[in-house]
Amino acid sequence: MNDVNDVNDAMTIYLVQYDSRGRDIPELAPLFRINQGYCERHGYTYTFYPTSHDRDYPPYWVKVKAVMSALEEGAAYVAWVDSDAVVHDLERTIESFFAKAKGKDVIITPDPPVYGSPFCAGNFLVRNTSASRAIMKKWWEAYDSGAWARDPNSGEWECVYQSPRCDWAGPQYEQGAFINLFLERKCPERSKILIKHYSLMNWWCFKACRYGKPFILHFMGDHKQDIPDYITHTQNRSKIK
């Protein structure tokens, strides 16, 4: 497979989402529709990864697999967008971020300071190169199937190691594993990863934001309660236009 250097019409750009509950989630469905509309506007492929994968590994790790399969299918660029996230700046393209970041194959941001993680796995962008495919592969290989058990009745996944090894977003989770592999130690992959400001794609601010217009909004944690307000806000905004 060749590396991607410049965008041309033959390229395919994917926006990939997943939620173990599927697409019919009343409070999130409006966000899925906006993301799908964003893809239609730019000729991107919108993918909602099949929930059947949740039987094989925990939902936190499904995103790594989902992005890997988009790359394997030949996507030139992939945007991973959490199910509680939405593309807010509909004019901006995924590929434009890489045009400004020569030699970078993965674009990430940290959490907003209140959460404090150096990497937020909620939303990130990947350019399809041998380096990014190697990063995804290494990330996936950090998944420890022995750490996780699925309750056959509820379908819920639980990390079974003793505390603190199972701490939320720690090394057993995809977010902590990425930090461990690529941010906390010197590694050749690190030079391919660009870290942008959290307000670019892992923040929830959509009114009077300090850092300009976010590309993607992430209604993480308690900010899920802001989603109805956001939907009203975007509907009013499109009426004005």
Ligand SMILES: [Mn+2]
């Ligand atoms: Mn999220």
